[in-house]
Amino acid sequence: MNTQDILNLDNRYLLLTPGPLSTSAGVRRAMQKDWCTWDQEYNDLVQNIRQRLVQLATAQTEKYTAVLMQGSGSFSVESVLGSVIAKHEKLLIIHNGAYGTRMLNMARCLNIEVVELAYPETSTPDLNEIKNALMDEKISHVACVHCETTTGILNPIQDIGRLVKAAGKIWIVDAMSSFGGVPMDIAELEIDFLISSANKCIQGVPGFGFVLAKRDRLAQCKGLARSVSLDLYDQWHTMEHHHGKWRFTSPTHVVRAFYQALLELEKEGGIAARHRRYLNNQQTLSKGMTSLGFELVLDNQCSQSPIITTFLYPTSSKFDFQQFYEKLKQAGYVIYPGKVTDLNCFRIGNIGEVYLKDIEGLLLAVTDYCHTYLHLNSIST
Structure with missing residues (x-):
């Protein structure tokens, strides 16, 4: 070629x-204008996006906030794992595919104490095994992929979430490929941190991911981050107190395209x-x-x-x-x-x-x- x-x-x-x-002509056209990251018009756009994401996620909007994070969706997954789990805490990862395995690799690289429940890629997780695993009092957080695109399987996050919350654990869901395309209310599902990406069911283009987090949970994460660039708390705090400002250079064209994609989702x-x-x-x-x-x-x-x-x-x-x-x-x-x-x-x-x-x-x-x-x-x- x-x-x-x-x-x-x-x-x-x-x-x-x-x-x-594949994106719409409208989304592609939205990237034809340059934006300044310090400009108020651009930062107003970021705030509008954050508000719209929370409204898409739940009717209980006062409980949640949205944080945008540069990079692919995996950057946002690693941001959550590296920012919300303290050094003395323990993570359970339930996985049945490549993307759950990727979370496991991230956790180990970040020196997070982790235990896994692994299942064949063509099988759903066993709820009784999960219930038994959650008896470990050292486990503080549980993570699972909702739609595991290794096969296309949709994992039962509602059933798993009930067990997680009954055991008093913090519930992390990778909804990379499902949020925006599968109806859910994350407050009803009792999800503490949900992760997705601009270039999935919202139908934007690659360049950033986002995290929908319970406000009270996120507020407890100050100082926990294992990375500067992927510090979820600091990114959120800056956006909250500086009216949509990103800490470091944001993918401005991608953000504008995502806003257009949100408008088109509403129109649909x-x-x-x-x-x-x-x-x-x-x-x-x-x-x-x-x-x-x-x-x-x-x-x-x-x-x-x-x-x-x-x-x-x-x-x-x-x-x-x-x-x-x-x-x-x-x-x-x-x-x-x-x-x-x-x-x-x-x-x-x-x-x-x-x-x-x-x-x-x-x-x-x-x-x-x-x-x-x-x-x-x-x-x-």
């Missing part, structure tokens, strides 16, 4: 991935309406792919999210994922490789500026690939 090919914006393709994802009808669109995308995709002979990785015992769907490679020896990927990309669709440890699989995202017609177009492209390169009307044989 030469430079001209890269610069040719007419050759756009649809990102069927769990973020970065809010999270409930977006969830219906994503769910329709996912169900149409699953039905179409299984009719072509592809098998779903998650069985009926697991809760399939509307965010991303994982499929097994077909049994045909003629199937080559890289060829499949390239042919779909040529047709205008980019999918994801698999992440499940011991399965040959691939993933297709259902979120972003993606509608039913797009899923139907993808299915036509998959059908064409199956007929042309596998020479089969059904690839399951």
Whole structure:
């Protein structure tokens, strides 16, 4: 690919991935103006974003605050783990995929005392085991991923949260790929710290993540941070007392695009309406792919999210994922490789500026690939 090919914006393709994802023309246009981080207009925008995020998260808005943090979503996860757990406290991480494992690696790197409950990537956590683990009085915090995009599984954070709060622990939820696309009230779920990112279901672009935190919990975190740049308390305190000011240079274009994405979410009808669109995308995709002979990785015992769907490679020896990927990309669709440890699989995202017609177009492209390169009307044989 030469430079001209890269610069040719007419050759756009649809990102069927769990973020970065395909954005609207309005979100992209919002990045065409430069902003000054000290300007009051810009800082007013930041404050508006923070307020809107809390309103999206809960009806009990007085209990929560929003903190924006530079970097990818993982930066915000590490910011929480490194800023809210004291040196004498202990963390339980419940995980069944790559992103829960990433939290585990962060905690160990930060020298946090950690215990894990690990489950297969295609299984939901065992509530009885969690209940027993929480009997450890040294455990002060519990963390889990809501939508684990390794497979697309939706973990039962409501049931886990009840156990966590009954045991008197602080509840941390990585809702990176679910917040904004799956209805929830974080106050009703008793979540103390929820983490997400600009480039997921809100449908902004990459550049910052955000944390929705109980005000009283966050106020107790002063001086706990293991990092200067990722000090969640200090970032919040500066935004609170300096009217939206970030401590260090913020991704101004990304912030403005995110504000536009929030307006578009509201125009669509809010999270409930977006969830219906994503769910329709996912169900149409699953039905179409299984009719072509592809098998779903998650069985009926697991809760399939509307965010991303994982499929097994077909049994045909003629199937080559890289060829499949390239042919779909040529047709205008980019999918994801698999992440499940011991399965040959691939993933297709259902979120972003993606509608039913797009899923139907993808299915036509998959059908064409199956007929042309596998020479089969059904690839399951």
